[in-house]
Amino acid sequence: MKLRHLLFFLLLLNVNKIFSQAVIIKGTVSDRKSDLKLSGVTVRIGEQATRTNSNGNFELNVSLKTVNEKGINFSHVGYVSVNLLYQAEHFYKVILDENSTSLREVVVGVSGEDIIKKAIKKIPENYPDKATAIKGILRIQKWRNQSQYFKSDAVIQAHVPAYTSNEKTTVTVLSNQLDTLYDETLKYIRNISSYNLVRFADIAHNEDVIKKLLRKRKYDYRLVGKQFYNNHKVFVINSVLLDSNEKYRKLEATLYIDTASYAFVSANLIYYDIPKFGPFIGRKELAQRVVYEKIGKKWYLAEAHSKSIGTYKEEEPHSVVDFIRTELDTGEVKKAAYKDIVQNMDDIFLINKPTSSLGLDKNEKLFREAELAGKVEMTPMVKLDTIRKNNLAAKENYKKPFGRKVYDYIRGDNMRVQYGASKLPMETNSNIYSIPESINYGLTLGADYRFYKSMFVGFKSASNFWNKKKISLSTFALHLSNEFILNREARNITLTPYAGFQRNYIKFEKAEVKYNAFNYGLRASYDLTRTRALFISSDFNTASGVSTLNTLTVKQARHAFGLGIVIKR
Structure with a gap:
């Protein structure tokens, strides 16, 4: 019993050590011009801060996790702030520059820009x-x-x-x-x-x-x-970038670059206020x-x-x-x-x-x-x-609403959405004026929903591009389909045969004609990623006949094809 209590006590000590492990950050801060020690300099690590004493020395007891994550910031009225990264058992010797000299580099003959460019140039080396x-x-x-x-x-x-x-x-x-x-x-x-x-x-x-x-x-x-970092002498470069492209409001960077090889030794990048983008x-x-x-x-x-x-x-x-x-x-x-x-x-x-x-x-x-x-x-x-x-x-007492059930269903790889372009199963002609071939082409939107294993039920809608003649051609189909996945060890190649009911619509100068038909076809897709794939499709329908709408003649075609992208959810 005593042994069990002892082990439990030791375990608590170990857990407490993990969560409360602290390190002592020590160092001194001085003025670059006069080399005099600076008192009252704020040394901040996350939410904790202290000030240097009359001899320019500081000491701060902080969480190891926090200092690793946040680094160390030094600031003083009339001086340019400095950000440094944490390194174990290191005595920091920090030199601050007056604000009036902030636009001049602190090492004669070399600039931060020169060092960065050289570091990038020497990446292959x-x-x-x-x-x-x-x-x-x-x-x-x-x-x-x-x-x-x-x-x-x-x-x-x-x-x-x-x-x-x-x-x-x-x-x-x-x-x-x-x-x-x-x-x-x-x-x-x-x-x-x-x-x-x-x-x-x-x-x-x-x-x-x-x-x-x-x-x-x-x-x-x-x-x-x-500074010295992990036994390497490094240039310390601080940077703040305000983004004009509005991908973020501000980027703060602290870069440590080896003085001998000009290699990136460490870097800390912090982006602020990144706006919502798409999903x-x-x-x-x-x-x-x-x-x-x-x-x-x-x-x-x-x-x-x-x-x-x-x-x-x-x-x-x-x-x-x-x-x-x-x-x-x-x-x-x-x-x-x-x-x-x-x-x-x-x-x-x-x-x-x-x-x-x-x-x-x-x-x-x-x-x-x-x-x-x-x-x-x-x-x-x-x-x-x-x-x-x-x-x-x-x-407690939570009942999943219908909307949430739909949401969970969609995210479970149960939906295929197709966006693309297609040749519609119709051919237009006129004895009065010339009709471009492009009128018979348009955009396609479709979606399939899994209902059992590899079987799906779905729809596909297509409509021709806008044109000055205001000739409207469109199709709408409901179908069943089945996925056959090839090449599972690499990028999937998926063959999806489908069959169902299709209706073709033709509108011109307030006249309208509809055709009902049986529709069947095959879609082949190749994965770009696990959630995106390119597809081509070829389908046939049983619609036949020729319609005349005022000066326009439309013949039903048996074949249509399309291409685009499939989004898997």
């Missing part, structure tokens, strides 16, 4: 020139409305193409352990992309970030000095941090972190993702099979690859070590208890 495989642990945590929680502790492998290549990094989930409290009373939000953190955070391999860096003007970069909810803040490690003559991604605070109605959906590399393969690596690659629109709630008990023990050890090092976030038990209580309260 500093980073692998052949494909590598990175294996590591990745934790995803999401919580919403204090009643929904999702966690995935995963082991992933990333195939990182040569940094001279335009090819994208791909990720596969080798195993994961899920912990979910799902709140059905909340409207469903599609959760995507989190497993692909390595791809997005790797700024040296991310064209979008590189373009942003190159787009900035000369004095958008402030070289605030040099993506808006975000109040998106922070991404990456750390590289030099092995031999090349630099390899070692860590990647992301934190997102969304904006959705009265809620603030939070998402935290942490990746720590555990293995590196620089040999002849092969790409994963297409079916195993995590795609950007894949729903993370549906990715479930349980591991063996032996592998689970090994993975748990890796995660515990990362938690103790402050590199992987662990949600406090108090917050989880609150979420559990709210989750139970939300489920």
Whole structure:
């Protein structure tokens, strides 16, 4: 009994250590011109702050997780602020510049812009020139409305193409352990992309970030000095960008660049006020941090972190993702099979690859070590208890409304929507004036809904393009279809035969004719992603006859064809 109590006590101590692990940040701040120590300088880490004393020294006890995530900000009246990244057991020697000198670089003969351009130019030299495989642990945590929680502790492998290549990094989930409290009373939000953190955070391999860096003007970069980071002497560059394209309101960047090789050693990017775009909810803040490690003559991604605070109605959906590399393969690596690659629109709630008990023990050890090092976030038990209580309260007496049932049905891969162009099954002619062939072509919209296994019921509507003659041709069809999927190990090729009832409409100068017919055909599609595919279709109908509407003659054609894109939901 005593032994059990002792073990329980030790367990509580360990859990408390994980959540309350703190570090002491120490250093000194001085003026660049006079080299005098500055007192009263504000040193801020997240919500915590202190000021330097009369000797310019400071000391701040903070959460390791917070300082890793937020970095350290130094500000003082009349001086330009400086942002630095955290590094363990480091004494910070910070030099501030007066505001009057803020437009001049602090290192004679070199500018922030020069360093950035040189770092980008030397990416092919500093980073692998052949494909590598990175294996590591990745934790995803999401919580919403204090009643929904999702966690995935995963082991992933990333195939990182040569940094001279335009090819994208791909990720596969080798195993994961899920912990979910799902709140059905909340409207469903599609959760995507989190497993692909390595791809997005790797700024040296991310064209979008590189373009942003190159787009900035000369004095958008402030070289605030040099520091030692992970045993490397680095340039420290701070930057703030206001986006004229309204993709975000502001981007704050802290870049650490090796003074010897001009390689990106670490970077912290924080985007503010990202507006809603298409199916993506808006975000109040998106922070991404990456750390590289030099092995031999090349630099390899070692860590990647992301934190997102969304904006959705009265809620603030939070998402935290942490990746720590555990293995590196620089040999002849092969790409994963297409079916195993995590795609950007894949729903993370549906990715479930349980591991063996032996592998689970090994993975748990890796995660515990990362938690103790402050590199992987662990949600406090108090917050989880609150979420559990709210989750139970939300489920009590909850009856799923019809609209929610439809919503759940659609997101379960049960719907196919087609957008495209088609040749309508009609041919127009006139003895009075010339009619262009384009009148017989138009846009198509269709949708199929799964009702049993691979069988679907659906509709298809097509209408010709607007024309000066105001000749209106359209079709509407109801049909049954069945999917036959080929090439399952790679990009799917899907053959979908269909058959049903079709009605053709013709309108011209207040006259109207309708034809009823039996319709059958075949649609072939090729996957671009798991949710998008290109298609071509060919169908036949039994309509026949010729109609005369005033000066217009319309003949029913037996064959029609189309092409476009299929969206799978």
